[in-house]
Amino acid sequence: MKKEEVPQDKGNLSNINMKELVYATDEKGNYTTALSTGWEPKTIALSNSIDEISERIAVAKEQVENNERSPIYYFMEVSRMDLSILSSYVGMWQWRVKRDFKPENFKGLSDKVLQKYADAFDISINELKNFKTN
The missing domain is CATH 1.10.260.40 (lambda repressor-like DNA-binding domains)
Known part of the structure; x- marks a missing residue:
């Protein structure tokens, strides 16, 4: 996924004002890192797992x-x-x-x-x- 497309959904980390480091591609197609506050599918899966x-x-x-x-x-x-x-x-x-x-x-x-x-x-x-x- 492109750096500007990194999800910023409300996730488990947003409750404690933290961000997750993820890999993305920059405008040249090179891998780089980006910060994400969360991603809804991941939040749902994590919540189900904890339950x-x-x-x-x-x-x-x-x-x-x-x-x-x-x-x-x-x-x-x-x-x-x-x-x-x-x-x-x-x-x-x-x-x-x-x-x-x-x-x-x-x-x-x-x-x-x-x-x-x-x-x-x-x-x-x-x-x-x-x-x-x-």
Whole structure:
């Protein structure tokens, strides 16, 4: 897109008076940078994505409250991770991490394993062990 055509729609960044750096072409066809306050399709997609993440976090919280999942699952969602990412962060097989989503397995985890999870979520072991859903 040409530099003068860079969208200046009201976006997520306009609320905090910031602009996004984007690439565009100048009058000679060379790539250059330009500032944009937002682009409506991107704003809609981002908003939809944030809504979906919020819904997944709420479901995870409810599952922990109902003793269907362990706090590890909730913090994975809050941290915007998936099983693959969390598995690589803690250095364990995916099947092992998935097993730790079960409350009965979570209760038997050693502090060493809990520390790996706590480090991945940037929280303390105490916060992980004593997670309150309220």
